[in-house]
Amino acid sequence: MANDFIDPPPEEVAEDKRPKVAYPDVLNGLEEAYLPIRKARISDVEALLELVNGFASQNLMLPRGPQYLFENIRDYAVIVDEAAGGQIVACGSLHVLWDDMAEIRSMAIHPDYQKRGLGRRLVEFLKQEAGQLGIKRLFTFTLSEDFFARLGFTRKLRDELPPKVWGECSRCPKYFKCDEVGMVLEI
Numbered sequence: 001m002a003n004d005f006i007d008p009p010p011e012e013v014a015e016d017k018r019p020k021v022a023y024p025d026v027l028n029g030l031e032e033a034y035l036p037i038r039k040a041r042i043s044d045v046e047a048l049l050e051l052v053n054g055f056a057s058q059n060l061m062l063p064r065g066p067q068y069l070f071e072n073i074r075d076y077a078v079i080v081d082e083a084a085g086g087q088i089v090a091c092g093s094l095h096v097l098w099d100d101m102a103e104i105r106s107m108a109i110h111p112d113y114q115k116r117g118l119g120r121r122l123v124e125f126l127k128q129e130a131g132q133l134g135i136k137r138l139f140t141f142t143l144s145e146d147f148f149a150r151l152g153f154t155r156k157l158r159d160e161l162p163p164k165v166w167g168e169c170s171r172c173p174k175y176f177k178c179d180e181v182g183m184v185l186e187i
């Protein structure tokens with residue numbers, strides 16, 4: 001049980017046998033072994049800032065500062081590329097909102113690693129974590145409606161959303177011109 005949230009360490013595989021491909025039709029156990037998911041650590045904060053704020057500068061997600069990341073580091077899970085020296089290539093976070101609901105935040109997959117199933121793996125990981133906490137619903141505000149729809153989330157109208165989900169809005173740069181959609185998954 002101690003390692004519930006951490007993939008098993010990768011087994012050593014000869015260099016010529018390592019997967020070299022980058023698209024989902026070749027995803028397999030070996031790829032997962034080289035791109036394990038683990039909970040974030042304080043030492044990941046600098047890489048997380050770069051990953052998240054790179055997308056935030058394109059207006060694809062909310063920016064995060066060091067204070068937010070340090071305070072909420074236990075919310076975050078990361079995927080590392082062992083073959084690239086343990087570089088962080090993806091992140092996502094689970095933020096508990098209330099007794100029955102948690103929010104998926106900060107989903108960010110490095111552009112070179114997108115469309116390989118990493119986003120799905122991260123959401124599944126966070127979903128498992130939510131289930132273990134006794135959470136019944138996942139929520140997200142996103143511009144990536146199609147991605148979350150593929151994972152079973154459904155779009156909700158603004159007045160269908162519980163008040164708790166608006167907590168961050170007053171601190172959001174998009175407060176007066178929000179273009180994100182609210183989506184929910186019952187788990």
Ligand SMILES: CC(C)(COP(=O)(O)OP(=O)(O)OC[C@H]1O[C@@H](n2cnc3c(N)ncnc32)[C@H](O)[C@@H]1OP(=O)(O)O)[C@@H](O)C(=O)NCCC(=O)NCCS
Nearest residue numbers: 060107108109114115116117118119120142144146147150
């Ligand atoms: C959106 C994002 C998290 C998706 O991650 P990803 O690792 O590329 O997605 P996956 O490969 O796990 O895809 C899972 C499913 O969603 C689909 N999908 C992924 N991105 C999609 C998109 N932009 N439009 C439509 N479908 C998409 C995939 O085809 C796949 O479907 P399938 O499993 O049925 O074949 C990633 O593209 C990203 O980080 N984007 C930039 C930042 C961002 O927009 N974050 C979300 C803000 S909340």
